[in-house]
Amino acid sequence: MNAAEKRILELRAELDLHNYRYYVLDEPSIPDAEYDRLFQELKALEAANPQLISHDSPTQRVGGAALSAFTQVRHEVPMLSLGNAFEETDMHEFDRRVTEGLDLPVGDLFGGGAEVEYSCEPKLDGLAVSLLYQDGLLVRGATRGDGTTGEDISVNVRTVRNIPLKLQGSGWPATLEVRGEVYMSKAGFERLNATQLEAGGKTFANPRNAAAGSLRQLDSKITASRPLEFCCYGIGQVSADIADTHIGNLLQLKTWGVPVSRELKLAKGIGECLDYYRDIGERRNALPYEIDGVVFKVNSIAAQRELGFRAREPRWAIAHKFPAMEELTELLDVEFQVGRTGAVTPVARLKPVKVAGVTVSNATLHNMDEVARLGLMIGDTVIIRRAGDVIPQVVQVVTERRPADARPVQIPESCPVCGSHVERTQLIKRSKGRETISEGAVYRCVGRLACGAQLKQAIIHFVSRRAMDIEGLGEKSVEQLVDEGLVSSPADLYGLTFEQIVDLEGFAELSSKNLLAAIADSKRQSLARFIYALGIPDVGEETAKVLARSLGSLERVQQALPQVLTYLPDVGLEVAHEIRSFFTDSHNQQVIKQLLAHGLEIQDQGELGAEFAASTTLGGLLDKLHIPSVGPGGAQKLADKFGSLQAVIEADWLDMRQALPEKQANAVREFFANEDNRQQALAAEQQLRDFGMHWQSEKKVVEGLPLAGQTWVLTGSLELMSRDIAKDKLESLGAKVAGSVSAKTYCVVAGPGAGSKLVKANELGLKVLDEQAFVAFLGGHGITV
Template identity: 85%
Template sequence: MTAANTRILELRAELDQHNYRYHVLDEPSIPDAEYDRLFRELKELEAAHPDLVTADSPTQRVGNVALTAFSQVRHEIPMLSLGNAFEETDMREFDRRVNEGLDLPVGDLFGGGAAVEYSCEPKLDGLAVSLLYQDGLLVRGATRGDGTTGEDISVNVRTIRNVPLKLHGSGWPATLEVRGEVFMSKAGFERLNEGQMEVGGKTFANPRNAAAGSLRQLDSKITASRPLEFCCYGLGQVSENIAETHIGNLEKLKTWGMPISRELKLAKGIDECLAYYRDIGERRNALAYEIDGVVFKVNSLASQRELGFRAREPRWAIAHKFPAMEELTELLDVEFQVGRTGAVTPVARLKPVKVAGVTVANATLHNMDEVARLGLMIGDTVIIRRAGDVIPQVMQVVTERRPENARPVHIPETCPVCGSHVERTQLVKRSKGKETVSEGAVYRCVGRLACGAQLKQAIIHFVSRRAMDIDGLGEKSVEQLVDEGLVSSPADLYILTPEQIIDLEGFAEVSTRKLLDAIAASKRPTLARFIFALGIPDVGEETAKVLARSLGSLERIMVALPQVLTYLPDIGLEVAYEIHSFFEDPHNRNVIAELLGHGLELQDQGDVHAEFAASTSLAGLIAKLDINSVGPTGAEKLVAKLGSLDKIIAADGIDLRQALAAKQADAVRDYFRDPANAERALKLEQQLQAFGMHWASEKKVVEGLPLAGQTWVLTGSLERMSRDVGKEKLESLGAKVAGSVSAKTHCVVAGPGAGSKLTKANELGIKVLDEDAFIALLEAHGG
């Protein structure tokens, strides 16, 4: 065997193992960058030795030549659908039939019946498929079709990352048909639609449609580009038995590299099944994927065989469906609301209809581009969708039901609140020193804080719990303060008097004093909270924390140039321009000055973080100027030859051509011939010097944070501090605070009332701290 062949086999085995750990065990053992390096090495070796490429190689997931049509596949064992249960009584009736079919006691007034063991797992909302393995190799993939005949989608199935092309380990039957669901996660679905919108392609109504449409592409290269996943839920034909129970089968399949549901559980009796259904229902919106119910199966395979089938469904399984999340209703009107940043947003007024157990009369339409995409007209029959606490959305128009008197939707020319002009926003794309302007999706009222709606929303955001955290100022109170003319900017909150507040509806002497005390207590916010409270467009909590931690002072943040801001983590040029523009606005600067003048003292201010001291390079600055034809490599050559920004600006064509190709040299010369460009570059260098980020600045030692690289989860209610404060303290020590528990979680802090997150932490063997131990840990680290 040649050295290349040996290395190829080693790489395939290693990549297969990493895929298994990542997709099946949820325990990645190497960073993505290392996986990519190994994958590239394998790809290069196979390109050099095409005769060594095999169908089960991890590189063979990129799609193949497009088909003209799918061929038909006949299922040796039909892929039957399941019966449905919608109420608890349906489930109890199913359990009664199972007990009768197995000749077990069903219980009476004098005692309970037998407790049948059931497997429980979420019912994924995707597309059912069959995967056929011969001697451990994937040889065919097929859709369910009508249950008897499906379509051969083998080339497409091979592109799904967590479908093993070759089974792991050994001991699998010679013939093994695995059945499961191909689906798309919520995050993957959002990314797909965003990408489709960017290129003007078709967007999908929901993850199920996206998964089905992606899997049935005749061009498998398109399928390969889609974020599809597979989850196994059972078997079809097998040449020999594997286990005696359904869960035993799935656990064995997992050892062979097959992904199964992480929510798979065993329930003893119908009451445990119903408890599982309620638990999954409560956690449904936190799951990474869409589900529409829970599937229960008699766990014993012998009992399954004894119960058998009826018509087109097994007697030993049932799907307990959740209440419908989509319904039909009529669009009565479209009204327009004005938000904190002046965005004028269309809102659908609907004929009330019950969706997922809640009566819905309003739904979001996002913006006028969404109205156009839907082809929406007032009077249309529409499909609306509601998922848990998510605001209901209009998903689709039923055009065949459109009435003759349907009316188009028009954006108002003036603000419905203040009467100011409404204008369409413009998107500015900056690249290679050029600005390209296009129309944005948002319409905006130009009235700013003179518009009552914008002022109210700005104040509500400013006082919110995650911003200045002024307890006692709810939406109703803010509306009264604005309507009475007592507050015309956030700064006015700090000069309110007891006499002004006590006469407002809902206030008395005690509540007035409490509110004024809360306003006074908010005068010492952290810099990050204050930045977030200002309501800068596109600046959320995390970006505010980055700005505060990195630049260290309000003064630096206010004067930072856009290109300097892009040196900070996760701040792109467009957001950088939003931040810079906000602080350049005279009105915003006046409000900040008034706030500081009323006694606000920002905490945690200091120097630029040590990580950014002397962190820049001249070549990096040149690259950021986006000079046409000059990238990072050209910038390095330019600096190596000329040494300083002054010399580069002053250089003539001869000097420049000694460092660069003629085209690049001419581009640099032409760029700096414009005095505005030269001045901009010098200002950038001056600011980097002032901030201590310049390459000639003093380098500082970066001290490692004690919890850096760790992921923590807070659950339950903390009694000695709020969860927000706990989160801030953990982040100040370098930890990432997540909203869900996984195998990657380092520690869980559990207060009273902790529920499913604590349960999952215990199941995974993750360290759990109570509040006392948590506070002791913080104190040990000076938190």
């Protein structure tokens, strides 16, 4: 090792130490001038010896060549959002759920309950990011994105001064994912805006927007010039556990050079949490950065694992938001927007006003019932509320300031986009053979896909990642295709040609070919994704999966009657009628025919789900007819007495009274005296026969799905399939796929990079499969990869 190399290593180590003291410990040991001298010396030595420059050098934070776009990164452990608390009662409810979830004693008015330990830290108003360290070196940075997939911003995070490029000390896991918030201090934000003004550039509305915009620059040199900071709030995937508490994890990360909040504190019980919330709320304006609340987490890692997750948030953490910020302004006008389902929604156009650091000129009004509730008129002075990132709301009218020329808000008779008629929706409540009709709160354009707004939103949903997943079709591209008249239904996407696309704004030869390839690739899609892509009201991803898994084919989904659909888990009568209404609509039928004519090949079609096929009984069907006064018990008595639907329909008064009390017997006879009710009941029974699921149908010898009742967990990276596909395959076999490992877990599938979940599985002695064994397992159940 020559003298230059030795001095470079000494300077790097010394500068890393000073960075750690300055950014993490807040205990600088040398003045800024001395730090600058050491930095310049290192910079000069590396310039003279470029072969000695390394990626983890303190000088390598200036940014590199601009990127053309960010690549996507899949989070091995999803970056979930947090549930919110706005009142103290919400916090007490959260604590109750935690206590019950851990099976701890719950107190009463006289106390006596267990006190859970919580970590407390301010909720920074910035951008959530993930930092991946391999063997102590920073190898990747990513945004949170949608929680499952983010953007690779590795080049940019390397420019953030207090993010260590190399961890301090030793003992860190080989794989360590650090999660936290990139933010901009109040002082840094003011400096940035002053600089932007001097340069004639655009200023930012608040520190959060400034931080997010700075971190997502394609030119990392711009990111490097911005005063960004990082604060860690937790970990993601890790190859070995660090500590047995959340605070223990953070304090250990701090010793390795990762910045954590100086306001981090342990609270015993919910009372101390609320004390912390009130204290930091009083000091909020004096803090050097913006916060919008406090995050509380169960401190014990074992307890966190036991509590697990809901679909989108952990059960062991909550964000207690500060009260919303409010301001007065003037309502200049009310305009109407049209959504995917045709809902015509009023939007308030306001005299611009700053609320919580953000200039607000628009606010949601939800619907015309809300306008009426507020007593809102155009020209009114109104109170605007903005809570965190929630869309600003009009919460109150200051009626004493109403001007003489104030005008009422009126719903347009014609759609503002297509000119079609606007009608008020009707709410149909179905219960026990009766339909109660009332006016709904929503007004809807009847133009459907002839309305440009509805068409655009429908196609944006159709091509989205969780639906048909057509990469390259963003909102602006869809809007162009519709505006140019190239697409008038989702089916038209599959008839697009290169010549039609290449001349559109934002497209060139390569991007046009890539888009056509993505459209072609989407033709082979699972039944569940296709159902979800259709945009059926009230049918989300999980309901689409249930429909696909249970009914087994698009044809049966299209034919299914409401009484049959309600045999499905979590499908009530209202949703069943929405599904039936969608598929009986002639326009929707035509679009589906056109899609299939373009060569769409719906995958995973087959037989009825075994559990679904075996779920029908005569008593169950009679109950699903919702005969007034007849519940499940009465329905079963009818089934036991008469043995067939036809016999129930034809039963005379004396026979009916042998089965049911007088009131119920009368109700049954009145119900079937109605021809429509009779025909609907017989049609439902016939469909059960046609589907092969009638109680008298020959049943396959199947004891339900092979993995029914089992809970599986996926961890690490899978090479032969995505984790979404692996989850779908397990669910098709009846398994429940969970996000955390517990004693109730049946099996863990562990790919490369598996961390704490694999460790936990081994500790509990659970069954663990690697990817090769998992693929073989699927093959044994007739599922190919």
